[in-house]
Amino acid sequence: MLRAGLIGYGYWGPNLARNFAAHPECKLTRIADMSEARRKQAAANFPSVEVVESGSITRDSDLDVIIIATPVFTHFELAKEALENGKHVWLEKPMTSTLAQAQELVEAAERNKRLLMVDHTFLFTGAVLKMKELIDTGELGGLYYYDSVRINLGIFQHDVNVVWDLAPHDLSIMDFLLGPKAEAISAHGRGHFDTGLEDVAYVTVFYPGNLIAHFHLNWLSPVKLRRTVVGGSKKMLVWDDLNREEQIKIYNKGMDVTTKEGLYRILATPRHGDMYAPVVAASEALKAEVAYFVECINSGKNPHNDAAAGARIVGMLEATNQSLKQNGRVIPLK
Amino acid sequence: MLRAGLIGYGYWGPNLARNFAAHPECKLTRIADMSEARRKQAAANFPSVEVVESGSITRDSDLDVIIIATPVFTHFELAKEALENGKHVWLEKPMTSTLAQAQELVEAAERNKRLLMVDHTFLFTGAVLKMKELIDTGELGGLYYYDSVRINLGIFQHDVNVVWDLAPHDLSIMDFLLGPKAEAISAHGRGHFDTGLEDVAYVTVFYPGNLIAHFHLNWLSPVKLRRTVVGGSKKMLVWDDLNREEQIKIYNKGMDVTTKEGLYRILATPRHGDMYAPVVAASEALKAEVAYFVECINSGKNPHNDAAAGARIVGMLEATNQSLKQNGRVIPLK
């Protein structure tokens, strides 16, 4: 039985508490939050859990797992301390504020032989798992492009731009689906209020071969769209996260290419085939992710959303900001 | 009564012939096409028009207007010859293959005191005119961004990439709506067949202030989208060219910004107001454009889609190709 302590009972903390508390091989024993109001709420919802003020529960000897759901700028220190004290760590996304910090956590996890998993919840949704299956089994064929749009009339964050706010979702999904092979990044964006923060951004990620990924992120859109299109040589898919009935549509469409002697070497003919919308599992992603976390700890298995994966996402976010500041310069990813 | 000759009776030529023939102050007297089959078709459809093979009707002394609807690579020479021979010219888009050629035509038109109008038909649709009105009257407020998506499973062109095929529409609409103030361009794209031509491209255009425009162009999309979103400080609009019933939707949405003393200087609150879909005129754009052309000739008025406008679009296309070849480098527009 793993004993877990949660730091941060704000927006996402209650969901983490509920799912960890419900796991049969895990016991949620402590919740820490600096706000008295949130501590009261936590105590009411989890009467048998000890509720404390200080985040120093990272050092508590009776805890095996530290769950960190605090503001990003605190992630590094809390996670570092937890790892150094021999805890497994569940860390909210984005993992850290800088790539250097993320890499230090990767090393700390390795050195202390502890698991650090970054909560990229979307990777555990039925839709993303179905897309992973479609890509890995080759049903889409070789991939041409990955185009993602996540726009709405949003809540402006005060300390980060629209990329750091919205793109962690999409970059982690792309990284999961296409593999950790992104080579470089370029971004353009603009802010329209006197904050120095972009509220509209376009991010391009380059992969080996001619695979190109692109992200449209926008806090100022009158319509809400969350749509990803993946084009492959055999089939293409559209994932519409707002269409609950038909989240994923797979199109048997593409270009049939023939090579011809003579004037035009290449002849491309559009192929218009059937469309198919598979049933997508509707169970709670976070529940599955918590189960996966516990299973990885117990079995010693390395999760796909490990510290290295979290660091890759932070690396891409950092490169995006660099590119934004340098007029779209292409920034290689390490 | 203007006497007009048309060169090129292929895809678009018949529409031009029909509209010029129907104009009360214009007489279509000659049609030239190199293909015998197309000449036959022209003769059947317009029994009273002389049909010839050679494009040298640019020199015919009994013609006032030359309408050029031939492949792009022939535009420059035909238009130049027509202008030098004192004809007014209607030229299909894109105007020329290079900016240098376009500029030479601008000068030739000026020198010969003749009108050269570039056929950007979309500028005469009810939807674009409605948007122009909404922007010019200030109903949208100051503009934040212009985002355009034109994607479908397309017919591959053999000699130009997806940008030269699809973007002339969107760039000319943007130029018309936002004014001739674009400062620079950056583009990324990829081709997936052995042609050296991009089939997916993302183009960013920079305007003074923080106005940013972006174009997603794609020949390999399983779904067809033609949608433009324009974000303003007061209102925002979505133009969906495939939704015949509600082409334009105007959203009374935006950010109400207040400046606050203390920790966060800027406070932005989303404003969710009514949506409104005005009736959009459904008359044929080309008919209106032909009338405008004749009116400009007769009155000496300079059309908004004049040679200079056509040259700006070619300049943007050329800059896009340059940027594509140089890894997205930002290319200043002259």
Next chain:
Amino acid sequence: MLRAGLIGYGYWGPNLARNFAAHPECKLTRIADMSEARRKQAAANFPSVEVVESGSITRDSDLDVIIIATPVFTHFELAKEALENGKHVWLEKPMTSTLAQAQELVEAAERNKRLLMVDHTFLFTGAVLKMKELIDTGELGGLYYYDSVRINLGIFQHDVNVVWDLAPHDLSIMDFLLGPKAEAISAHGRGHFDTGLEDVAYVTVFYPGNLIAHFHLNWLSPVKLRRTVVGGSKKMLVWDDLNREEQIKIYNKGMDVTTKEGLYRILATPRHGDMYAPVVAASEALKAEVAYFVECINSGKNPHNDAAAGARIVGMLEATNQSLKQNGRVIPLK
């Protein structure tokens, strides 16, 4: 301060308990439920409320209000007892199983000078209130028809057909919007399983003049639709309850009719005008309804969803069943 007791803590009861408990002029003091599991749940959620097994709290002298959220077949007896014991009653829909029972409750409420309000929650949604305003102010003009579709792949009820399950919503909305003037009803339907209960039904309601209302109710639809179209002489509206962004669309469309001498007396020309989607208030309907209930008790005001309104709905449901059994015979409404 009104003291309220709730009978029935099943599907809807918790929402009622939460809203009554939160009202500043009401105190929820007792919850009754026959199920031990539900009593436990009630005790956990409302620690300061007394939880009991028997529904005989209708006779408790320390209660002013009885809220009844039990199965329909129990409504009559519980509500009668509560009224006879001088309580105000909040009753779930449908009010009773028969029109005779409903009428007896109307009389009991009058005789005891107590309020009986039937919970037709939809009448307190922003969408229905907006439609009421549009109709009452004459913005739609004279009404032509009211067409409602409520279909989905549904949970089969074991004791009632699709009409008694789904139509109480729509009939009460129609009754509220068009006024209590329905004159007759006709219905066709079919059941496809060996239950004797219709799973597909079409119900037509006749109003004075040529106003016609129609309801499509279906438990066996592969797609979920909840859409009402109201056609008026000036404007028409579509209410799509599943479109959260644009719930109500008002179309400035209709027929412009002119009377002509000669062959055809009537000339009708379609008028295609603007569309407009007003912001619809998004607050919780049940909260507003509870406030209205308390206000009506305190002020002596008669609510629009009073016992008589509830009885009209039951009357229509009963007439529908009669018509279904008699092959669509038109049943007059009393």
Next chain:
Amino acid sequence: MLRAGLIGYGYWGPNLARNFAAHPECKLTRIADMSEARRKQAAANFPSVEVVESGSITRDSDLDVIIIATPVFTHFELAKEALENGKHVWLEKPMTSTLAQAQELVEAAERNKRLLMVDHTFLFTGAVLKMKELIDTGELGGLYYYDSVRINLGIFQHDVNVVWDLAPHDLSIMDFLLGPKAEAISAHGRGHFDTGLEDVAYVTVFYPGNLIAHFHLNWLSPVKLRRTVVGGSKKMLVWDDLNREEQIKIYNKGMDVTTKEGLYRILATPRHGDMYAPVVAASEALKAEVAYFVECINSGKNPHNDAAAGARIVGMLEATNQSLKQNGRVIPLK
């Protein structure tokens, strides 16, 4: 080589002329129309066809086929004369103004051993043929219901109500898909202008077993819908004639029914499976229908849309009008 004469060169006539003229085994030799303007148009479009004024070409000895595309009230006489003179007849829908006339034509065709085919073009569209295949192969299972909606802001006809204007399409499709087994019909409707003609109507058609069909027909709808839902025991389908990309969607959805001992005999559980949108052939329906007509004449094969089929549709239309006049009385179909 069949020699064909066409009577009526109005709205639909030119399409018939074009398709008959293009058929390799058919020669269009004569076109008759009472209007001089239409005769001029016909002569211009078909220079080698003789154009005449009188419809008496039904008696011309050099014609094998008469194509009738005139107003409905003239159908009976023209078709009768053509049959009596030994011609095969292509007749527009609806076949005649009364069932008695239709039956007389059925007999005339039999007596004269000539083919009378009624032009129900929709039966030759890719969508309807795909549905026919899905039903006939049993992919949908046993059928539960057939629900059709055809509404828009329409052109009012001066001499027929909305049912006679719109329902011939839907009734003929239903008759084709479900087979000629309709037993009875009931209809309600209202007219809202002083014409005595219904502009809104709801028609129910009863089939053996519990199969029920329903049609919503409306000239006064602010939105245009053309959608048919067919519910079967195995699968269900939605045909949206306005969605060109995904005309037919097949849902692996339904009710899994188990019989239980005890309180509730029947237990129905919703089954939510995949959705599938097959490619639907996009070729011109009328071309295929003309080919089928010629093939039936040449081979002596009886077409499915023969005189009897046309008479069934007229019978249903007549019964609908009867039911409308008799307050929805269920009218048996002969």
